[in-house]
Amino acid sequence: xxxxxxxxxxxxxxxxxxxxxxxxxxxxxxxxxxxxxxxxxxxxxxxxxxxxxxxxxxxxxxxxxxxxxxxxxxxxxxxxxxxxxxxxxxxxxxxxxxxxxxxxxxxxxxxxxxxxxxxxxxxxxxxxxxxxxxxxxxxxxxxxxxxxxxxxxxxxxxxxxxxxxxxxxxxxxxxxxxxxxxxxxxxxxxxx
DNA sequence: ATGATGATTAACT
DNA sequence: GTTAATCATCATG
Numbered sequence: 001x002x003x004x005x006x007x008x009x010x011x012x013x014x015x016x017x018x019x020x021x022x023x024x025x026x027x028x029x030x031x032x033x034x035x036x037x038x039x040x041x042x043x044x045x046x047x048x049x050x051x052x053x054x055x056x057x058x059x060x061x062x063x064x065x066x067x068x069x070x071x072x073x074x075x076x077x078x079x080x081x082x083x084x085x086x087x088x089x090x091x092x093x094x095x096x097x098x099x100x101x102x103x104x105x106x107x108x109x110x111x112x113x114x115x116x117x118x119x120x121x122x123x124x125x126x127x128x129x130x131x132x133x134x135x136x137x138x139x140x141x142x143x144x145x146x147x148x149x150x151x152x153x154x155x156x157x158x159x160x161x162x163x164x165x166x167x168x169x170x171x172x173x174x175x176x177x178x179x180x181x182x183x184x185x186x187x188x189x190x191x192x
Numbered sequence: 193a194t195g196a197t198g199a200t201t202a203a204c205t
Numbered sequence: 206g207t208t209a210a211t212c213a214t215c216a217t218g
Contacts, residue, residue, distance in 0.1 A: 034199090041214075041215070057199090060197095107199070149200095150199055150200070
């Protein structure tokens, strides 16, 4: 289930932009923070649609957040893509973001940089067209697990994963503890 | 029909 | 450190 080290790429009329996935969060059916916790609804229905689908939704009325459905059809679960290391299409990303740096180091930022919106909800990421994910190599470096960011329920579950030492993450593990964003510290996780 | 909520970000003081 | 922006979704009446 680890998307860390995979490459997210978006082809559009505007051009191509891509990035290495360096931070994710898992949301599972039995998890009170999961959108699918209370069963299928109009918004979360693609979470039940089977592996490889993109679940995109609008957060705070402002930001589009991208998830990848990983469980079999009928199971409401997904993995939030929280940060990318920019690889290609830097100019396009800068234009879309309206700034030079901090292009993909946050779940709302990366969707803006890649031009991802609600129209991508339900898209098959494995079919190759437009928005897609390719395997890439195994993530270099160590993987760290922490509790998740920005949620009010299920805060004790250590289901945020990121690459140790990676610069392009939303919140580095140490900082998150300082700011009280985490209930627990971070722990190393075996690289598979 | 209506009101509360939120897996965020950027701009303030 | 604090807060406004901004709206689709969902629970409730």
